[in-house]
Amino acid sequence: MRSISTDLAAKLRLGAAVFAGRGYDAATIEALSDATGVPSSTLYYNFAGKQEILAFLLQDWLDRTSVVVATAIEGPATAAVRLEAVIRAQLAAMADDPSTCQMLLAELGRIDRLPHIADAVQQAFHRPVAKLLVEGAVDGSLAEVSIENATAVIYGAVTLTGLHHVVASDGHTPAFDVDAVATDVVGLVMNGLGSR
Amino acid sequence: MRSISTDLAAKLRLGAAVFAGRGYDAATIEALSDATGVPSSTLYYNFAGKQEILAFLLQDWLDRTSVVVATAIEGPATAAVRLEAVIRAQLAAMADDPSTCQMLLAELGRIDRLPHIADAVQQAFHRPVAKLLVEGAVDGSLAEVSIENATAVIYGAVTLTGLHHVVASDGHTPAFDVDAVATDVVGLVMNGLGSR
DNA sequence: TGCCGAGTTGGAATATGATTACAGTATCAG
DNA sequence: CTGATACTGTAATCATATTCCAACTCGGCA
Numbered sequence: 540m541r542s543i544s545t546d547l548a549a550k551l552r553l554g555a556a557v558f559a560g561r562g563y564d565a566a567t568i569e570a571l572s573d574a575t576g577v578p579s580s581t582l583y584y585n586f587a588g589k590q591e592i593l594a595f596l597l598q599d600w601l602d603r604t605s606v607v608v609a610t611a612i613e614g615p616a617t618a619a620v621r622l623e624a625v626i627r628a629q630l631a632a633m634a635d636d637p638s639t640c641q642m643l644l645a646e647l648g649r650i651d652r653l654p655h656i657a658d659a660v661q662q663a664f665h666r667p668v669a670k671l672l673v674e675g676a677v678d679g680s681l682a683e684v685s686i687e688n689a690t691a692v693i694y695g696a697v698t699l700t701g702l703h704h705v706v707a708s709d710g711h712t713p714a715f716d717v718d719a720v721a722t723d724v725v726g727l728v729m730n731g732l733g734s735r
Numbered sequence: 736m737r738s739i740s741t742d743l744a745a746k747l748r749l750g751a752a753v754f755a756g757r758g759y760d761a762a763t764i765e766a767l768s769d770a771t772g773v774p775s776s777t778l779y780y781n782f783a784g785k786q787e788i789l790a791f792l793l794q795d796w797l798d799r800t801s802v803v804v805a806t807a808i809e810g811p812a813t814a815a816v817r818l819e820a821v822i823r824a825q826l827a828a829m830a831d832d833p834s835t836c837q838m839l840l841a842e843l844g845r846i847d848r849l850p851h852i853a854d855a856v857q858q859a860f861h862r863p864v865a866k867l868l869v870e871g872a873v874d875g876s877l878a879e880v881s882i883e884n885a886t887a888v889i890y891g892a893v894t895l896t897g898l899h900h901v902v903a904s905d906g907h908t909p910a911f912d913v914d915a916v917a918t919d920v921v922g923l924v925m926n927g928l929g930s931r
Numbered sequence: 932t933g934c935c936g937a938g939t940t941g942g943a944a945t946a947t948g949a950t951t952a953c954a955g956t957a958t959c960a961g
Numbered sequence: 962c963t964g965a966t967a968c969t970g971t972a973a974t975c976a977t978a979t980t981c982c983a984a985c986t987c988g989g990c991a
Contacts, residue, residue: 647840651902684919694891
């Protein structure tokens with residue numbers, strides 16, 4: 540993959556809707572070319588193939604998401620408070636870019652075949668949460684749990700709830716009411732379902 | 736799709752590993768034919784195409800999963816107790832058939848394009864949980880929460896934790912220690928992360 | 932001004948794999 | 962035995978990704 544100009548990158552983002560709308564295999568290069576205004580020969584000049592275009596779009600979004608999540612995780616507050624901020628930031632990123640978010644979750648099961656993307660997902664979703672779980676056990680604001688399973692549980696809870704609302708929306712941005720959904724998700728993640 | 740003999744169905748299940756291993760588009764009909772021992776002409780005689788074969792495998796597994804989940808949900812116990820049984824049953828179904836489970840989650844983002852499958856997922860995963868959430872609010876064993884979001888949270892927590900372990904395994908069955916994982920997931924779903 | 936190289940583009944050529952068509956074979960109920 | 966239905970091998974057909982290549986643009990620069 541050549542280095543992509545910001546101009547080209549901006550056009551390519553329009554292609555996310557094509558991938559999200561039709562699914563990876565049904566999204567033809569020609570449709571991608573039409574949607575972005577970039578001729579297919581130019582696409583092949585800049586990328587090794589369709590898969591690399593997909594990977595670029597995912598990486599682009601994940602990198603931006605990582606940045607806002609990294610900001611959310613900072614600060615002197617307890618781990619529990621910062622975990623809430625992280626979850627809100629992740630849901631906001633999904634609501635802001637429903638197409639890419641849908642693309643990403645469509646690739647979930649085969650993400651181990653896109654190692655760079657798997658790393659970026661770790662960076663944006665798993666590692667921040669794992670870090671807070673450790674810190675929360677230390678500062679007493681979070682219960683002590685299996686990091687591995689708790690990270691997976693939170694990742695699943697956040698992304699599939701986001702996906703549910705994204706699919707229900709019709710590509711509007713934001714795709715859903717981030718505050719309301721985040722409040723519900725955070726409530727469940729922090730307090731669980733048990734009556735008390 | 737013609738009616739599929741149990742004999743053919745059994746052979747086809749061998750094909751799940753091909754879909755799971757390579758991903759839908761990289762899985763060629765020829766590879767599917769080799770893996771199952773069913774000639775490609777026979778596949779096309781019985782199914783309208785590759786997508787329908789995928790759909791059959793998913794439906795097959797989801798139907799079986801629905802049955803065990805429906806059994807788990809029965810009984811006089813509180814909704815909380817039965818919710819735990821349901822989650823265990825769902826994780827057990829995933830561990831028992833890692834290939835199909837991986838196939839299913841690979842199709843998550845495009846599942847709205849396979850309406851029958853989306854229905855079957857509702858049947859096996861969402862509806863039982865939604866039912867218990869309502870009953871739990873009545874019998875007092877579960878907190879009152881948004882059914883829509885809580886259902887999505889639990890679905891995400893269960894399936895992505897399962898997927899995490901399935902991907903980590905190498906196709907062995909069971910793919911992971913169901914009891915241990917279920918205990919962690921149920922603990923988080925019921926009690927959350929908050930220290931108490 | 933005129934050249935150079937990188938980026939861009941249109942269009943033809945190639946390759947792969949899904950799907951179809953069809954004819955011949957097997958199986959099984961009556 | 963016979964007809965119907967299911968199965969299978971082979972040879973097209975077709976769509977689409979990918980490659981190839983020649984022409985074109987354009988900014989820097991001697």
